[in-house]
Amino acid sequence: MSPLLEAVDLHRHYSVRTGGGLFAGKAVLRAVDGVSFRIRAGQTLGLVGESGCGKSTTGKLALGLIPPSSGEMRYDGERMPAAGSPAWRALRRRLQMVYQDPLGALDRRLPIGTQIAEPLVIHGIGAVSERRDRALSIMESVGLQRHQFGRYPHELSGGQRQRVVLARALITEPRLLVCDEPISALDVSIQAQVVNLLLDLQERLGIAYLFISHDLRIVRQVSHDVAVMYLGRIVERGDAENVFARPAHPYTRALVSAIPTVGDKRERILLGGDPPSPANVPPGCSFHTRCPFATAQCRSEIPTLQPQDDGREVACHRVRETALRLVA
Numbered sequence: 317m318s319p320l321l322e323a324v325d326l327h328r329h330y331s332v333r334t335g336g337g338l339f340a341g342k343a344v345l346r347a348v349d350g351v352s353f354r355i356r357a358g359q360t361l362g363l364v365g366e367s368g369c370g371k372s373t374t375g376k377l378a379l380g381l382i383p384p385s386s387g388e389m390r391y392d393g394e395r396m397p398a399a400g401s402p403a404w405r406a407l408r409r410r411l412q413m414v415y416q417d418p419l420g421a422l423d424r425r426l427p428i429g430t431q432i433a434e435p436l437v438i439h440g441i442g443a444v445s446e447r448r449d450r451a452l453s454i455m456e457s458v459g460l461q462r463h464q465f466g467r468y469p470h471e472l473s474g475g476q477r478q479r480v481v482l483a484r485a486l487i488t489e490p491r492l493l494v495c496d497e498p499i500s501a502l503d504v505s506i507q508a509q510v511v512n513l514l515l516d517l518q519e520r521l522g523i524a525y526l527f528i529s530h531d532l533r534i535v536r537q538v539s540h541d542v543a544v545m546y547l548g549r550i551v552e553r554g555d556a557e558n559v560f561a562r563p564a565h566p567y568t569r570a571l572v573s574a575i576p577t578v579g580d581k582r583e584r585i586l587l588g589g590d591p592p593s594p595a596n597v598p599p600g601c602s603f604h605t606r607c608p609f610a611t612a613q614c615r616s617e618i619p620t621l622q623p624q625d626d627g628r629e630v631a632c633h634r635v636r637e638t639a640l641r642l643v644a
């Protein structure tokens with residue numbers, strides 16, 4: 317089956333200033349550095365990694381909100397039109413975004429019903445009365461009450477506000493949602509409700525998700541496939557259940573070993589320090605400065621994603637040796 321959304325060798329680089337005064341200079345910040353992935357209709361790709369690894373930039377590239385420095389996004393096999401073009405605006409109703417902070421994503425001065433119906437106005441869909449009906453209907457499908465139509469964001473709980481954000485994203489009947497840390501601003505008790513809602517919506521409406529999160533526990537719960545990012549590159553990707561059960565890349569192993577319910581019986585791999593700056597990516601394998609298995613080859617040669625026997629792909633020179641040693 318051909319993918320609904322496909323990223324092909326995406327790069328997004330920025331020119332940044334470094335130092336100051338006499339020592340001022342310029343550097344290239346490699347926010348996304350050669351990322352490829354596929355998302356099938358009705359499926360979820362989880363995108364994980366530490367903060368600053370390029371996940372959110374990848375999410376914006378996926379929707380065409382920012383242009384890639386090189387590479388391309390494809391929707392239904394076609395190259396995504398340039399941002400702002402009529403073709404891109406028409407496509408946007410099928411590709412929506414759910415942000416981390418529901419309060420920040422909503423206008424505090426407008427009733428939630430008006431905000432939920434707003435995308436219909438933007439895309440010129442339906443008459444005024446139809447828009448109200450569709451907004452009320454979509455409110456019900458995400459678990460909001462019809463009488464809340466005229467409420468303002470500050471009158472709702474955090475979980476209800478995220479339902480408003482979801483309703484607004486869903487009203488144009490998208491085929492794919494990019495969910496960027498959609499539950500991390502919510503109380504733990506509300507997180508499960510929103511995750512269940514996302515799963516339910518996927519089952520009922522066949523929506524695909526690019527689910528971006530640093531919370532591997534949740535990503536495991538919602539994803540069919542998973543991609544692990546480090547310093548702008550994907551270092552491991554494959555079937556989510558496989559990757560979480562038997563992580564192969566040392567970075568994935570460290571992340572998974574830190575999940576309490578999954579890693580209890582497994583050797584815990586502690587990562588030293590923070591990731592290097594994406595404006596100063598180490599040569600060779602960019603993870604070598606924190607990897608307990610690094611060799612001279614790792615410090616000079618960039619590993620590329622290589623297919624493994626179970627279908628996953630891993631970018632590590634020593635994956636066979638280290639995986640054997642650690643899986644046991």
Ligand code: SF4
Nearest residue numbers: 601604607614632633
């Ligand atoms: Fe570690 Fe080397 Fe593999 Fe990079 S290539 S993850 S440094 S063993």
